[in-house]
Amino acid sequence: MKIAANELKPLFEQHESEYISAAQRVLRSGWYILGPEVEAFEHKFAAWLGSKHCIGLNSGMDALELAVRALKIGQGDEVIVQGNTYIATVLAITENKATPVFVEPDDYHGIDPQKIEAAITRNTKAIMVVHLYGHPCDMDSVMAIANRYKLPVIEDCAQSHGATWKGKNTGTFGTIGCFSFFPTKNLGAFGDAGAIVTNDPSLADQIKMLRNYGSQKKYYNETTGKNSRLDEIQAALLQVKLSRIEEIIAERRVMAQKFLCGIHNKLVELPRVRKEANPVWHQFVVCCEKRNELKQHLHDNGIETIIHYPIPPHLADAYKYLGHGKGSFPKTEHLANTVLSLPLFHGLDNEQINYIIDIMNSYQ
Numbered sequence: 214m215k216i217a218a219n220e221l222k223p224l225f226e227q228h229e230s231e232y233i234s235a236a237q238r239v240l241r242s243g244w245y246i247l248g249p250e251v252e253a254f255e256h257k258f259a260a261w262l263g264s265k266h267c268i269g270l271n272s273g274m275d276a277l278e279l280a281v282r283a284l285k286i287g288q289g290d291e292v293i294v295q296g297n298t299y300i301a302t303v304l305a306i307t308e309n310k311a312t313p314v315f316v317e318p319d320d321y322h323g324i325d326p327q328k329i330e331a332a333i334t335r336n337t338k339a340i341m342v343v344h345l346y347g348h349p350c351d352m353d354s355v356m357a358i359a360n361r362y363k364l365p366v367i368e369d370c371a372q373s374h375g376a377t378w379k380g381k382n383t384g385t386f387g388t389i390g391c392f393s394f395f396p397t398k399n400l401g402a403f404g405d406a407g408a409i410v411t412n413d414p415s416l417a418d419q420i421k422m423l424r425n426y427g428s429q430k431k432y433y434n435e436t437t438g439k440n441s442r443l444d445e446i447q448a449a450l451l452q453v454k455l456s457r458i459e460e461i462i463a464e465r466r467v468m469a470q471k472f473l474c475g476i477h478n479k480l481v482e483l484p485r486v487r488k489e490a491n492p493v494w495h496q497f498v499v500c501c502e503k504r505n506e507l508k509q510h511l512h513d514n515g516i517e518t519i520i521h522y523p524i525p526p527h528l529a530d531a532y533k534y535l536g537h538g539k540g541s542f543p544k545t546e547h548l549a550n551t552v553l554s555l556p557l558f559h560g561l562d563n564e565q566i567n568y569i570i571d572i573m574n575s576y577q
């Protein structure tokens with residue numbers, strides 16, 4: 214049996230005619246940038262999450278970058294961020310000329326709240342948390358620290374659309390929630406797309422300007438900015454996806470449950486879920502000391518897997534200048550050497566899931 218690491222076509226094909234007619238509607242409208250579709254999506258997405266404002270943007274990276282910028286964080290400022298994340302989270306800080314201060318993760322792949330306080334200095338301007346793999350961070354502890362030090366919190370929700378902590382959506386705890394709609398994400402567009410949500414009206418206005426050359430009124434530029442607009446076609450397609458998101462998440466939860474119940478192998482550590490958290494399983498990530506051998510074993514049996522992520526940002530060549538050598542963040546580095554994401558996507562049938570479970574259990 215052959216199983217790809219991920220496939221996007223089956224989910225599109227499930228509601229193909231709806232996507233086609235949404236795209237057609239925009240093509241025939243003659244209006245392609247910042248129009249009714251973007252506005253409609255922004256309203257629907259904010260309402261779904263329980264946030265007051267949503268601003269559609271060009272990507273998740275832009276959402277993070279503009280979040281940092283809207284909070285007026287720049288040169289000489291520090292932003293606390295977990296060490297185990299995708300490079301885009303960290304780029305959002307350094308593209309604003311601020312300095313990332315890495316904190317080790319806890320046992321759930323989120324920032325370890327017990328390690329945050331020691332990283333705070335007089336230059337700290339924000340705490341950035343990443344709900345990695347669709348698992349919410351411990352938001353009670355994070356918000357308690359942020360409130361004590363009066364620090365804004367930026368949530369990287371690129372992988373956590375609809376994931377909740379005590380029933381509340383990720384992206385609605387902090388000052389700003391940043392989302393990616395990259396095609397592989399749970400709420401994936403058909404090209405690059407992203408968004409910010411916030412309850413703060415002045416931040417919302419600020420980000421609206423930043424996405425449009427720093428301008429609210431055409432040809433009047435109140436601030437500098439860039440072009441980071443969500444386009445009408447993606448916004449129309451995203452509305453279709455959003456109308457199905459509960460089904461998409463429910464299906465992923467069922468598949469993850471099958472893996473959790475079926476995989477029994479002393480050499481494999483299964484993902485843990487806290488009782489306060491309801492993850493959306495953007496990735497199903499196991500840990501294995503001999504990860505590369507496990508990956509090879511799966512590959513030899515026709516199952517492809519991905520490592521999210523093999524090189525932690527502090528060890529990336531791009532961040533050599535920060536001066537963190539190997540061993541500076543042992544837990545982050547250990548995760549990079551042991552994590553493996555199993556296939557989990559719409560279109561995997563029971564036979565394939567059972568096959569993955571069998572091959573996982575036969576690894577020795």
Ligand SMILES: *Cc1c(COP(=O)(O)O)cnc(C)c1O
Nearest residue numbers: 272273274299301302371393395
């Ligand atoms: C995908 C992702 C991003 C970046 O989103 P893009 O839309 O690809 O720019 C940022 N952070 C995390 C954790 C991601 O998974």
